Amino acid sequence: MKNQVVAEIFNTIADLLDVKGEVFFKTRAYRMAAQTIVTLDEDIEKIANQGRLQTIPGVGAALAEKIKEIVTTGKLKYLERLKKEIPAGVLDLLSIQGLGPRKVAALYKNRGITSIAALKQAASSGQLRDLEGFGEITERNILRGIQLLEKTSGRVLLHVAYEDGMRYLTYLKKCKHITHLSIAGSLRRMKETIGDVDILASSTQPVKVMEVFVSYPEVTSVLAKGTTKSSVLLNDNLQVDLRVVEEKSYGAALQYFTGSKEHNVTLRGIAIRKGYKLNEYGLFEKKTDKYVTGKTEGDIYKKIGFSYIEPELRENRGEFEAAEKKRLPTLVGYDDIRGDFHVHSLWSDGSDSVETLAQAAQQKGYSFIGITDHSQSLRIANGLTEEDIQKKLKEIERLNKKLPDIRILCGTECDIKTDGTLDYPNKVLKQFDFVYIAVHTSFKMEREAMTKRIIRGMTNEYVDFVAHPTGRLISKRDPYDVDLQQLIDAAQEHNVRLEINAFPDRLDLDDTAAKLAKDHGVGFVLGTDSHNSNHMEFMRYGVATARRGWLEKKDILNTYSLSQIEKILGA
């Protein structure tokens, strides 16, 4: 699939044209096309070969030619030309908060700045303040932006933002001037990483609400403060924005500030075609500017002709088509989960006993917990020998009698060796209630060998699930090189479920891969990969990822009743 390649080139062109000062609509055309192409189910090369490029929305004659060139030669002369005009480092400057294409262009043209390091040097020595449109405050803001980028690379993991956001909400709920209050933005959509936290409130006293907002104890600096919008920085460097609107605009504003940007652009386009105008204040008749609705999101979607679209689906990945045809999935709910399949105990590298974990699961209202310790060759994680397994089985048998309200399932997270054989022989594997297989070694294998390795593991008759199928660690380690499509086909063929690992830096499979797998009839399990009982809280991020992948209750084994699960697993 060259879709990603084409999309990246188009996005780079858009950035370059922006800095060159090209009209906004042209650069947007490149970005829109890139976004569409990357979410296509079909291979762009195939579409190009069949001469159907211009059937892709947002692709006209000019872009079709460019795609053809990329697909056949792997390069694009137009991009090479642009790159000669603007050095690569200049585009890096765009990632600094507060710097857009105009300022970046000014920095490059008037000061010859082509890297973040050079910018930092120039700003700290006061060389930018006499540039037109710049001043001392701009210099300080640039330095702060660079510092922020260095510290957090701009985004934090979902769970960090979620916890910060929830604490902030709890604080704001005490403010009696607020009538409605919600998280918005990418956090409400539960994206795997979050740039900043958006909060929305309705009030008749916005100025007072802003006072309360900026007085939150965890705030270290106030970045902006107006009557409808304020921004602060928390002590962990996360930025939080608050918008305050009137009651009659609350739904419209919630829709607007939840995004995604791509979802909203499409929705507003559709609204216009139907004779409306949609903004954060409400849905209006286009001709008369008369207020139609805006109190709730549901009203707005309904009026424009759709059923309600859940926040996790608002990525412009086909949700409008589905909503129009009444084919939106009924997403798995955060409360539908009846147990956790992936938990490590003291037997391997976890820090809690099986009993402690089982009690924690019971407290969460679960009906089962799967204890999955590592297998023997993973010495670094204290993998279990065959002898250990016998002892562990006995302990679990005893605990199941002692704790009748929760079923403890004895599983394993069994290593897939480099040749695709498993770390335990079949006579051992068959003693477990269920078997996860996983790659923990030799991450750097060639694509073909890695794909074969995992698929061979899946063909073993005792294997039920594949743990963290791509091995990625968000912003730390790339996924190993594996042919996802082949993995999905094998999962379907051998009736093996793929895991959505809920650990915040894994979320593996991710949302798009999960959707792809679902479309091919694959089933799923959720596992937190907990190494202590507190980690079991991470389940919500697994559910969020499942929801973003359009998964329903029936797709996920954790939502089944214990008796159904026992039957399916033969446990």
Place this chain on the structure above:
DNA sequence: GCCGTTTTCGGCCCGACTGTTTTCAGTCG
């Protein structure tokens, strides 16, 4: 650069806030 149930030309989402300005450009979402 794309697109058309008003349009093949002229729109394309737009409002809030900041900082640098003396009335507005740039950035962000």
